[in-house]
Amino acid sequence: MNGNTNFKAGDRVRLISMTDDPDPIPAGTTGIVVGVYPQRDWLQLDVDWDNGRSLMLSIPPDRVERIDSAPKPQQGE
Template identity: 90%
Template structure:
């Protein structure tokens, strides 16, 4: 499971999957983490998406990868 230290405000991320939202952000969309909130057994990321939307992720079930220096690290539910 991912913890708060896996993400921080200012991190750049790319969405892999957001399956449960009625109006999801499209997979592949990039954005900037605005806030990180650890819950009991899941993580909530507040993301300002590059397409102009602002929508939180719940990990799990949402899946995102953190971008860093032209490479990416997968940070998803497993």
């Protein structure tokens, strides 16, 4: 599972790819993990996305990365 079992509720994540959803979250979207449900050989993450959607991920095939919880300042600020 590529070390993806160490996600926990409250983690900030950025979507890398979501290939099997008919209405996918756009790559690069960030959100917060609200639930983690380990399965036998995959992981289900319940994410509240910053764009207002709530959608579960199935890892694999979906891919996310953990990011810093503090927002980074925009260039020029």
